[in-house]
Amino acid sequence: MTILIPQPEFGIEVEKKEVPNTEKELILDGGFVVPDANAFGHNFRDYDAESERQAGVETFYKNNHINQTYDFVKRMREEYGKLEKVEMSIWECCELLNDVIDESDPDLDEPQIEHLLQTAEAIRKDYPNEDWLHLTALIHDLGKVLHHPKFGTLPQWAVVGDTFPVGCAFDESIVHHKYFKENPDYNNPSYNTKFGVYEEGCGLDNVLMSWGHDDYMYLVAKENKSTLPSAGLFVIRYHSFYALHRAGAYKYLMNKEDEENMKWLRIFNKYDLYSKSKVRIDVEKVKPYYLSLIQKYFPEKLRW
Ligand SMILES: O[C@H]1[C@H](O)[C@@H](O)[C@H](O)[C@@H](O)[C@H]1O
Numbered sequence: 001m002t003i004l005i006p007q008p009e010f011g012i013e014v015e016k017k018e019v020p021n022t023e024k025e026l027i028l029d030g031g032f033v034v035p036d037a038n039a040f041g042h043n044f045r046d047y048d049a050e051s052e053r054q055a056g057v058e059t060f061y062k063n064n065h066i067n068q069t070y071d072f073v074k075r076m077r078e079e080y081g082k083l084e085k086v087e088m089s090i091w092e093c094c095e096l097l098n099d100v101i102d103e104s105d106p107d108l109d110e111p112q113i114e115h116l117l118q119t120a121e122a123i124r125k126d127y128p129n130e131d132w133l134h135l136t137a138l139i140h141d142l143g144k145v146l147h148h149p150k151f152g153t154l155p156q157w158a159v160v161g162d163t164f165p166v167g168c169a170f171d172e173s174i175v176h177h178k179y180f181k182e183n184p185d186y187n188n189p190s191y192n193t194k195f196g197v198y199e200e201g202c203g204l205d206n207v208l209m210s211w212g213h214d215d216y217m218y219l220v221a222k223e224n225k226s227t228l229p230s231a232g233l234f235v236i237r238y239h240s241f242y243a244l245h246r247a248g249a250y251k252y253l254m255n256k257e258d259e260e261n262m263k264w265l266r267i268f269n270k271y272d273l274y275s276k277s278k279v280r281i282d283v284e285k286v287k288p289y290y291l292s293l294i295q296k297y298f299p300e301k302l303r304w
């Protein structure tokens, strides 16, 4: 059963619009008003703006781009795909994330649980009937637990930040692209052409993405038999793939199903990015609602 509770106000202005129905819900603007600056007074995702976070974020991407190779990703997927590190519920994982601050993010320096709830609550206001999307928002970044000591404290460059395909050329639109020059795959002729090891239209499911919280959380959800719809799993898996959903790079790797799912990813992404703020959510107030969704789409305990 889904429990409905009133939503607290939390600072995001919402114009009064009709509840989206099946046709209208794919309209990108569900009523959410995009703020014109982030919490530090800069544009969102401005990786060059002089800010207290700039240098740290750039160092992060340097490490990320040098180390994310095809072989590295394969090894990590195999190792972490076994899901034998921890057993816990979705909510327990949300709480673990309280300790994690994301070094790759120029727009946020709050604990992750704030970001999860800010995203989910913002999307719930505009898409009240898509409960699967509320839950998708709540869990989309849970894979960041890979950075927690319980998971061996994987370095941030192997956990957070934008993702991109490995096994083919790194697109210029990827943030701080210049650091790929030091990645061994950059000069490997098997991996540095437009298609690399892939074929046109092969579908993203057949593409190896740089290793991090997205693909990991997708594996956790899938292997634990979540009943989230395929669009929800897609959003989780590719939400950091900005080169694709922002810049339109790598489109030629997509198939029909990917294109369908992309519509939801574009909607989701706006809330993921622009709900980041200093306004806190009252966790205890919204917890019963999210617990009821977790119960609907996930088993009690999951293997991680
Ligand atoms: O810095 C952020 C952060 O790590 C997010 O979780 C990720 O989804 C974004 O792609 C990235 O830019």
Ligand SMILES: [Fe+2]
Pocket (backbone or CB within 6 Å): 140, 141, 213, 239, 240
């Ligand atoms: Fe993320």
Ligand SMILES: [Fe+2]
Pocket (backbone or CB within 6 Å): 115, 119, 140, 141, 272
């Ligand atoms: Fe996020």
